[in-house]
Amino acid sequence: xxxxxxxxxIDRDYLRLISEKYPTVQAAAAEVINIxxxxxxxxxxxxxxxxxxxxYEAFCHIMNNCSGVIREKVERLYGQxxxxxxxxxxxxxxxxxxxxxxxxxxxxxxxxDWYLVQLHRLVEVCRSVxxxxxxxxxxxxxxxxxxxxxxxxxxxxxxxxxxxxxxxxIFTSIIELGRASAFIVAITDLIKRLAVDSLHIVGxxxxxxxxxxxIMDLLIGHHNADVQWGNHxxxxxxxxxxxxxxxxxxxxxxxxxxxxxxxxxGYGISLRKLSTYAAANMDDDPRFYPVGVDPATAGEDVxxxxxxxxxxxxMQLKAEGQIIERRPEYGxxxxxxxxLIDFEAGTFCGARLNNCSFPGVDPKNPLRFTAAEREVLDxxxxxxxxxxxxxxxxxxxxxxxxxxxxxxxxxxxHGCVPLNEDGSYMNFCGHEGRDLLDYCESTVRRAYHAxxxxxxxxxxxxxxxxxxxxxxxxxxxxxxxxxxERLYIDDPAFHKEQDNSYYVYCRKKExxxxxxxxxxxxxxxxxxxxxxxxxxxxxxxxxxxxxGKLIVIDGGFCKAYHEKTGIAGYTLIYNSHGLRLxxxxxxxxxxxxxxxxxxxxxxxxxxxxxQHRLLVSDTDTGKELEDQLEGLKLLMKxxxxxxxx
Numbered sequence: 001x002x003x004x005x006x007x008x009x010i011d012r013d014y015l016r017l018i019s020e021k022y023p024t025v026q027a028a029a030a031e032v033i034n035i036x037x038x039x040x041x042x043x044x045x046x047x048x049x050x051x052x053x054x055x056y057e058a059f060c061h062i063m064n065n066c067s068g069v070i071r072e073k074v075e076r077l078y079g080q081x082x083x084x085x086x087x088x089x090x091x092x093x094x095x096x097x098x099x100x101x102x103x104x105x106x107x108x109x110x111x112x113d114w115y116l117v118q119l120h121r122l123v124e125v126c127r128s129v130x131x132x133x134x135x136x137x138x139x140x141x142x143x144x145x146x147x148x149x150x151x152x153x154x155x156x157x158x159x160x161x162x163x164x165x166x167x168x169x170i171f172t173s174i175i176e177l178g179r180a181s182a183f184i185v186a187i188t189d190l191i192k193r194l195a196v197d198s199l200h201i202v203g204x205x206x207x208x209x210x211x212x213x214x215i216m217d218l219l220i221g222h223h224n225a226d227v228q229w230g231n232h233x234x235x236x237x238x239x240x241x242x243x244x245x246x247x248x249x250x251x252x253x254x255x256x257x258x259x260x261x262x263x264x265x266g267y268g269i270s271l272r273k274l275s276t277y278a279a280a281n282m283d284d285d286p287r288f289y290p291v292g293v294d295p296a297t298a299g300e301d302v303x304x305x306x307x308x309x310x311x312x313x314x315m316q317l318k319a320e321g322q323i324i325e326r327r328p329e330y331g332x333x334x335x336x337x338x339x340l341i342d343f344e345a346g347t348f349c350g351a352r353l354n355n356c357s358f359p360g361v362d363p364k365n366p367l368r369f370t371a372a373e374r375e376v377l378d379x380x381x382x383x384x385x386x387x388x389x390x391x392x393x394x395x396x397x398x399x400x401x402x403x404x405x406x407x408x409x410x411x412x413x414h415g416c417v418p419l420n421e422d423g424s425y426m427n428f429c430g431h432e433g434r435d436l437l438d439y440c441e442s443t444v445r446r447a448y449h450a451x452x453x454x455x456x457x458x459x460x461x462x463x464x465x466x467x468x469x470x471x472x473x474x475x476x477x478x479x480x481x482x483x484x485e486r487l488y489i490d491d492p493a494f495h496k497e498q499d500n501s502y503y504v505y506c507r508k509k510e511x512x513x514x515x516x517x518x519x520x521x522x523x524x525x526x527x528x529x530x531x532x533x534x535x536x537x538x539x540x541x542x543x544x545x546x547x548g549k550l551i552v553i554d555g556g557f558c559k560a561y562h563e564k565t566g567i568a569g570y571t572l573i574y575n576s577h578g579l580r581l582x583x584x585x586x587x588x589x590x591x592x593x594x595x596x597x598x599x600x601x602x603x604x605x606x607x608x609x610x611q612h613r614l615l616v617s618d619t620d621t622g623k624e625l626e627d628q629l630e631g632l633k634l635l636m637k638x639x640x641x642x643x644x645x
Contacts, residue, residue, distance in 0.1 A: 025643070028639065032633065040616070042615060044133075044197025045574070047200070048202060048574070050201070050203060050530075051204045054211055067571040093188070096594050103594075118184060125191055129191055203532060204414065229401050230532065240390050241451040274311060278308040283307075289303075318366070322367050341366070348485075352490075355488060409525055414530070415474050418500050420501060423501065437474050440463075478499055512546040512549035529550075551581065553572050580607065
């Protein structure tokens, strides 16, 4: 074992390091004062969202209204002085400034008076959201070109009449110089940035929705966002590094929901070879038609999509089988589907198949790719691996993502901590509980490091498939994925995807406290935050479970889940006053929100209020600052001692 440095030596090394930044007692004292001031400020607002599933417009709107935080500020400041119609108009201006400004210009109304009124109001809102931060932090967030002006405006003394007149002149100058529109866009962006200090995406940016790529662009541009990987996210990550089972399942889902544009136009992934191969080799199979299509009215374009999907799925079954046979430790022999089909009898594990059409599959060697399939796969793999946009998005997942995160006494992960039926931790290759999640994350990073270095770590690369749908995967949380059964077996008894036992035990406070303790968290105000399994609100299910220790925020963001859940998703807000859950009604479109000045109707439930307002000193950041404070005080003591020598 390497020698451990004595504590005094560590102190000397640390003091030597920070003395380079604070060489004098005065410099260190100034930073001590600054940190002590920060520690006394209110805790910043954390915003939690989950299971976005590519629903860009709903996500964009909730990001703009910050789950009601912006609306709350507007109501608090102008609830008595503006009509509801005026407040709706003003809130929509903050959400979509470019669209509202464009409308005003088309209307040809007196722009100067309108600009003057809006500028005054926006500065008031900006001052309100900036109040919980130090002036230094706000300055760092200020937009270029308007930084000095906004800093002056939001920190002015309202009791000083002369100053009021001075700032009126600033507004007039901004308008006359033709900069009012740009200024409004800049200050509304700042308001939204300051309203939420950090954003947690609790998994599944991807799946059936049309525009996960646009969501990823927004997340990359966010000032402080992290992601806890969901199984659909890991599916795309695996596709990018070249895992064929993940890649083909991504293609299958995209075609199933008639979302080929995401691949071809969004990510520049060519489906031409797949299209050519499918047209020549696949039969017309209505089971593979996109969701919502009536086979009786399907045109040639739909039939081609169905053929492409079937071709991808046949290859997917082969790719999955090859991984399962390479990795017996996965324990997935019951999902090696092509090996388990009795092609002569037309059965799968004894169940009668409704169709025995498996083009391209040789019953004697069912997992072997044909030469034509190999050509298609080589093209797809090259496209997924070399897409610049996909690489940028997946790099964000590596840089800002993880299997779980512990933040301010909350344990946040997408799926589950896998359990056996008796409630004990499920073991995978010697890993269980927290160690299993750490192993999953380290293996994903290992595969990516090899990929980025131009190498292949086949063992780590195969693991993406297991994380996507393996029975002990903490990201998946179910016994098996039954796509094949739903396609080929009519008996609904074979269609059920059994949830892991975690989803039974997590309703108990004692169990949640045990999990939190195993992750190093304790205390009255600690929680687990999950997504993944939609909360069926319409059936009376409560997203807050285990006497408040568990919060499930997947309420059905995806439109396909609205009928099951009765709402359009939950979001969670954790501010200096406590926790509140927002249940959102379905969102029509950004266009309608702008046209009708409408917002997402949300029911807010405050389910945990702190007796004393939370300060920065109560947060993880506060603990780091207190460590810095201790070091600075040691430095000051050392500098003073030297000055006396």
